Amino acid sequence: MTRQPHEPAGLHARHQAVLPSWLSLYYERPLELTHGEGRHVWDADGNRYLDFFGGILTTMTAHALxxxxxxxxxxxxxxxxxxxxxxxxxxxxxxxxxxxxxxxxxxxxxxxxxxxxxxxxxxxxxxxxxxxxxxxxxxxxxxxxxxxxxxxxxxxxxxxxxxxxxxxxxxxxxxxxxxxxxxxxxxxxxxxxxxxxxxxxxxxxxxxxxxxxxxxxxxxxxxxxxxxxxxxxxxxxxxxxxxxxxxxxxxxxxxxxxxxxxxxxxxxxxxxxxxxxxxxxxxxxxxxxxxxxxxxxxxxxxxxxxxxxxxxxxxxxxxxxxxxxxxHDLQGNARRVGGLLIERLRAVTAGLGVVREVRGRGLMIGIELVRPGTDERAPEAASLVVEAARERGLLVGKGGQGGASLRIAPPMTLTVAEAEEGAALLADALQAAQGMLTPS
Missing domain, CATH: 3.40.640.10 (Type I PLP-dependent aspartate aminotransferase-like (Major domain))
Known part of the structure; x- marks a missing residue:
């Protein structure tokens, strides 16, 4: 899915003028989220995203519950x-x-x-x-x-x-x-x-x-x-x-x-x-x-x-x-759907040299990234994947030592269909990032 290009230049410039330089922003073109529902959010251009980070694990049940x-x-x-x-x-x-x-x-x-x-x-x-x-x-x-x-x-x-x-x-x-x-x-x-x-x-x-x-x-x-x-x-x-x-x-x-x-x-x-x-x-x-x-x-x-x-x-x-x-037994849902999502992510990343490890428990899942062919952490890979996922309509986080791990923590009402969709989008983003990191 191709996202509409949007540069909230005015808002970003105002942000930089009055807020600290160390206040981190995701994305080369920072994103302004305007509303959400369930497991989805929308930006100022009307683009819809599947939210796999939930405001840093804070939107625990659902947007606009x-x-x-x-x-x-x-x-x-x-x-x-x-x-x-x-x-x-x-x-x-x-x-x-x-x-x-x-x-x-x-x-x-x-x-x-x-x-x-x-x-x-x-x-x-x-x-x-x-x-x-x-x-x-x-x-x-x-x-x-x-x-x-x-x-x-x-x-x-x-x-x-x-x-x-x-x-x-x-x-x-x-x-x-x-x-x-x-x-x-x-x-x-x-x-x-x-x-x-x-x-x-x-x-x-x-x-x-x-x-x-x-x-x-x-x-x-x-x-x-x-x-x-x-x-x-x-x-x-x-x-x-x-x-x-x-x-x-x-x-x-x-x-x-x-x-x-x-x-x-x-x-x-x-x-x-x-x-x-x-x-x-x-x-x-x-x-x-x-x-x-x-x-x-x-x-x-x-x-x-x-x-x-x-x-x-x-x-x-x-x-x-x-x-x-x-x-609504959301703990049980985290166990069932989270277990499925971890298995799915391990399957779709099995052949990718950029992925060192898929780990986690329930709906707390980390993917550690390395430079293909090495065991060296690759923070640049994490940044590439976060950008590529956004362009495909998926929001994920990053962290870990050096910022080389993806962090996946959707709202705990996540459905099986949404887990499958998110795994497919993330696999595509990981493949794109690996292509950019691997010399031709």
């Missing part, structure tokens, strides 16, 4: 804002549902406006509770753009400064198919990563506050360890009194298909001490939060509020979205 739109409209018609200084029925309603789903005993919820702020709050809680500024983080990780979360981000592409209020200690385990342990079996890999963790803890001065880890690394290109690795880590952490923060900003709410939370693939030694969430729960509305055991959540000795966290409108949206997700 009537149940969410109705909840937002009705709540906005009553009252839009109050702050956490007043009792809020929508906030309590959503908190009760999340506590019940979290798996954390005697849990409390603090609502924020983003995943960055949720992780920032979790770090504050953990370091206060443990009286330590030492944080264990995973290599290739991403936890946000605030000063503290940048300081524990293990992906250099998203960490602009080495300055931090925290001391970050990075351990192995988040990237299964690269690094010094890649050739080991899953059991050997886990044992090696645990040994690395044990060795690091023996060399630290004072008590470490917490380990923060994404069950599936999002910005890192949808990489993940073998199931059970964080359970094995937890056994070590528990001996030292170290807390475990599971960053579920991208993996939560059933997106991985097999589990409602990503940590449940590592559940042998119980739930995490803290769990952070954001993105999909609001289906586009700005919701984040942290769930923690009451002992940890209540450890702050000073007053605090959130001006915008727990807003009545966003809480109403989150509750409507969560109800829809549960009532």
């Amino acid at each position: 009537p149940e969410v739109t109705k909840a937002v409209s009705e709540q906005a018609g009553r009252i839009i804002h109050t702050s956490t200084l007043y009792l809020s029925r929508p906030m309590v309603d959503l908190a009760e549902r999340i506590v019940a789903l979290s798996g954390i005993p005697d849990a409390r919820v603090f609502f924020t406006t983003s995943g960055t702020e949720a992780n920032d709050a979790a770090l504050l809680l953990a370091t206060t509770h443990r009286r330590s500024n030492q944080i264990l983080a995973m290599r290739n990780s991403y936890h946000g753009r605030s000063f503290s979360t940048v300081g524990i981000t293990g992906n250099q592409s998203w960490s602009p400064t080495s300055l931090s209020p925290l001391q970050a200690l990075y351990v192995h385990g988040g990237v299964r198919s690269r690094g010094p342990y890649a050739a080991l079996s899953d059991t050997e890999y886990t044992a090696a990563c645990v040994a690395d963790l044990e060795d690091m803890l023996q060399q630290t001065a004072g008590g470490v506050a917490a380990l923060i880890a994404e069950p599936v690394q999002g910005v890192g290109g949808f990489t993940m360890p073998p199931d059970g690795l964080y359970a094995a880590f937890r056994e070590v952490l528990a001996r030292h009194g170290i807390l475990w923060i599971s960053d579920e900003v991208q993996t939560g709410w059933g997106r991985t298909g097999d589990h409602f939370w990503g940590w449940q693939a590592h559940a042998e030694n119980g739930p995490p001490d803290l769990l952070t969430f954001a993105k999909g729960i609001g289906n586009g509305m700005a919701i984040g939060g942290v769930v923690a055991r009451a002992e940890v959540m209540n450890s702050l000795g000073a007053n605090s509020i959130s001006t915008f966290g727990g807003s009545p409108v966003t809480m109403a949206a989150g509750l409507a979205n969560l109800n829809y997700l549960l009532e």
Whole structure:
């Protein structure tokens, strides 16, 4: 399908004149999306796209989901804002549902406006509770753009400064198919990563506050360890009194298909001490939060509020979205349709030298790209594929080390027909990119 050429030069120029140069834009000709429905969006020229990225995993159920739109409209018609200084029925309603789903005993919820702020709050809680500024983080990780979360981000592409209020200690385990342990079996890999963790803890001065880890690394290109690795880590952490923060900003709410939370693939030694969430729960509305055991959540000795966290409108949206997700078993749909999509993508990319690996779980799928005939990551290939997919009517994301992986995360209502369509479009885009990278 040939897309209409469109250069929103006026809007792009205005964007450049008033917004930071480091505020990334996709595409050589940046795209202005004007509306959406279901799994599709439209641009300012009226071109229609199948959305396989969902606003960075944030449009979790569907664009313009009537149940969410109705909840937002009705709540906005009553009252839009109050702050956490007043009792809020929508906030309590959503908190009760999340506590019940979290798996954390005697849990409390603090609502924020983003995943960055949720992780920032979790770090504050953990370091206060443990009286330590030492944080264990995973290599290739991403936890946000605030000063503290940048300081524990293990992906250099998203960490602009080495300055931090925290001391970050990075351990192995988040990237299964690269690094010094890649050739080991899953059991050997886990044992090696645990040994690395044990060795690091023996060399630290004072008590470490917490380990923060994404069950599936999002910005890192949808990489993940073998199931059970964080359970094995937890056994070590528990001996030292170290807390475990599971960053579920991208993996939560059933997106991985097999589990409602990503940590449940590592559940042998119980739930995490803290769990952070954001993105999909609001289906586009700005919701984040942290769930923690009451002992940890209540450890702050000073007053605090959130001006915008727990807003009545966003809480109403989150509750409507969560109800829809549960009532329509979107976790099951992510497992079934996501499994089909992964199999289809592996089949259509099997003969392509530009594709090193198709990996993922449910509707979190990564495709790592390399220079054909080598094992070298190819960020230029990812950029070419993202452009080629757009020209064919498909939107995908990119990430991973060096930006060499495609990120595929459609809304969780994706149909089998749409999965097949998207796989075919992406295969065509990958073939086109390989042709441009391979000398004639």
